[in-house]
Amino acid sequence: MLKIANHCHYHKAKAQQLIEGIKNYVIDAEVLLRIEDDSVALCTDLQQQTTCFTHSLLDPKLLARAIQKNQALIKACNNKKREIHSIIDLTAGWGRDSLILATHGQSVTMIEQNGLIYNCLNYLLSIAQHDSTQACFQNLNALNLNSLEYLNSEDYSMADCLYLDPMFPAHKSTALPSKDLQILQLMTTNLDIESLFEAALVRAKHRVVVKRPLHAPTLSNTKADIVYKEKTIRFDVYLTHNNVTV
Numbered sequence: 001m002l003k004i005a006n007h008c009h010y011h012k013a014k015a016q017q018l019i020e021g022i023k024n025y026v027i028d029a030e031v032l033l034r035i036e037d038d039s040v041a042l043c044t045d046l047q048q049q050t051t052c053f054t055h056s057l058l059d060p061k062l063l064a065r066a067i068q069k070n071q072a073l074i075k076a077c078n079n080k081k082r083e084i085h086s087i088i089d090l091t092a093g094w095g096r097d098s099l100i101l102a103t104h105g106q107s108v109t110m111i112e113q114n115g116l117i118y119n120c121l122n123y124l125l126s127i128a129q130h131d132s133t134q135a136c137f138q139n140l141n142a143l144n145l146n147s148l149e150y151l152n153s154e155d156y157s158m159a160d161c162l163y164l165d166p167m168f169p170a171h172k173s174t175a176l177p178s179k180d181l182q183i184l185q186l187m188t189t190n191l192d193i194e195s196l197f198e199a200a201l202v203r204a205k206h207r208v209v210v211k212r213p214l215h216a217p218t219l220s221n222t223k224a225d226i227v228y229k230e231k232t233i234r235f236d237v238y239l240t241h242n243n244v245t246v
């Protein structure tokens with residue numbers, strides 16, 4: 001069951017819109033959503049301990065990380081010819097990867113199927129667009145849809161790059177994922193990821209980029225054209241060159 005605690009003072013109308021969007025949201029676990037002026041926190045019991053995940057697009061640590069150059073994500077979603085301007089993040093989640101891409105000048109549409117996560121993300125984005133003068137926030141917008149349906153709909157207009165970051169499968173041999181990830185896994189799920197990936201390959205103008213755990217198999221066992229690695233994750237890049245207007 002979802003409980004809501006609204007502590008918002010300055011953005012009352014935006015908080016009200018968030019509450020309207022999630023008031024009928026059904027979840028088995030006991031979850032408390034705390035709405036603050038520039039953040040949201042989701043709290044629940046994990047291993048008999050109350051644990052909260054707080055998120056804000058104005059978090060200074062997140063913004064400091066976003067401006068770092070030479071990140072594998074930036075390299076994967078770009079190319080030397082600079083022909084990648086528009087990106088659709090097909091699995092937006094909390095929008096952190098999208099924010100990094102938007103900080104580096106890309107225009108990013110974030111698509112999230114889960115109503116609770118989408119409404120929180122949209123609330124945080126509208127506050128950031130209102131309170132901050134940073135250009136990156138104007139490069140972002142959010143939609144509440146199943147991305148597979150969106151890619152197959154008439155509303156889809158071809159993006160230069162389609163980005164996927166599906167939730168990583170739990171691995172028996174490793175420790176529990178981070179608390180943030182455990183809370184995300186409690187709230188939501190991957191929908192149609194392999195079909196989404198296959199649709200993306202025929203819908204992206206220049207490339208599809210998939211974030212994976214470093215040693216995980218590729219999606220649909222399809223070999224990537226380029227791979228950018230970090231310590232624990234990698235980005236598989238598929239060059240598509242679909243120049244047909246949809």
Ligand SMILES: C[S@@+](CC[C@H](N)C(=O)[O-])C[C@H]1O[C@@H](n2cnc3c(N)ncnc32)[C@H](O)[C@@H]1O
Nearest residue numbers: 091093094095096097113146147165188190191
């Ligand atoms: C691992 S999270 C993404 C985290 C994100 N990259 C970030 O930086 O915060 C994956 C998200 O994809 C969403 N998702 C999974 N399948 C989807 C689909 N078919 N359409 C839209 N969103 C989907 C899930 O609800 C979840 O919120």
